[in-house]
Amino acid sequence: MALNANLQMLPNRVAQITLTGELDAGSASLFKATIEQAAAKEPTRVVLKCSELKFMASAGLRVLIFAKQKMGPKTELHIVGAQPAVLNTITMTGFDRSVVIADESKAAS
Amino acid sequence: MNSPQIESATFAGVRDSLTAIRERVTEAAMRVGMDTGARYRLVLAVDEVATNIIVHGYEEAALAGDVDVVVRVDPGWLVVELEDTAAPFDPTQTKVPTEEELLSSLDERMPGGLGVFLAMRGVDKFEYERIDSKNCTRLGVKLGAEHS
Numbered sequence: 001m002a003l004n005a006n007l008q009m010l011p012n013r014v015a016q017i018t019l020t021g022e023l024d025a026g027s028a029s030l031f032k033a034t035i036e037q038a039a040a041k042e043p044t045r046v047v048l049k050c051s052e053l054k055f056m057a058s059a060g061l062r063v064l065i066f067a068k069q070k071m072g073p074k075t076e077l078h079i080v081g082a083q084p085a086v087l088n089t090i091t092m093t094g095f096d097r098s099v100v101i102a103d104e105s106k107a108a109s
Numbered sequence: 110m111n112s113p114q115i116e117s118a119t120f121a122g123v124r125d126s127l128t129a130i131r132e133r134v135t136e137a138a139m140r141v142g143m144d145t146g147a148r149y150r151l152v153l154a155v156d157e158v159a160t161n162i163i164v165h166g167y168e169e170a171a172l173a174g175d176v177d178v179v180v181r182v183d184p185g186w187l188v189v190e191l192e193d194t195a196a197p198f199d200p201t202q203t204k205v206p207t208e209e210e211l212l213s214s215l216d217e218r219m220p221g222g223l224g225v226f227l228a229m230r231g232v233d234k235f236e237y238e239r240i241d242s243k244n245c246t247r248l249g250v251k252l253g254a255e256h257s
Contacts (some may be wrong), residue, residue, distance in 0.1 A: 025164060055156075057227075059160065059224075085150075089227065093223055
């Protein structure tokens with residue numbers, strides 16, 4: 001397992017999770033646990049900082065489905081700074097329609 | 110005449126092996142000079158197939174087993190074969206998300222079939238054979254002319 005998922009609560013109940021390393025079927029449960037921690041704070045928005053996320057398998061996408069279904073349609077899920085290959089996986093599977101994709105310079109505040 | 114280069118390694122069929130399996134394929138792809146995009150797509154494809162073997166083939170069936178990963182450079186191709194001893198399972202027959210399902214919002218999505226979908230999209234050849242009580246899944250990527 002080579003994933004670090006760090007949760008920080010920002011002003012306006014924005015939950016920011018910084019993902020570092022590789023998100024696969026071995027590390028997805030850690031990511032899911034972090035999403036559950038964030039959900040418990042009833043965030044207005046969830047921001048995933050992904051610039052240091054080197055790899056994401058479908059197990060990671062499944063946690064995104066879980067996150068959206070758990071938070072409900074009113075809570076936006078932001079993907080910030082994702083590397084091109086990771087972003088490609090998100091768009092190829094149609095997930096870009098349900099999340100907000102932003103690059104690093106437009107990080108949520 | 111060049112003989113095909115073949116390397117074989119055996120991994121325990123558990124989730125913790127996924128990192129090492131990806132590293133093996135990454136090394137092979139770098140050695141034949143694949144570009145980063147193609148390399149990532151192949152590594153992802155192998156990871157998805159290996160994950161299905163480990164999670165559905167072994168874990169959910171309460172079976173212990175290995176994943177054999179054979180990397181072969183054939184003329185014009187980098188081929189990765191994954192072999193397992195789980196119950197017969199042909200990933201090429203998996204129902205992958207339809208175009209309509211891919212367009213629906215995350216609130217409505219069912220999570221199945223994404224792994225195989227990504228695997229198939231990432232390689233030029235995706236084949237399955239049942240050989241001697243083993244599942245053999247073969248993923249192939251075409252190489253540029255200079256690597257044939």
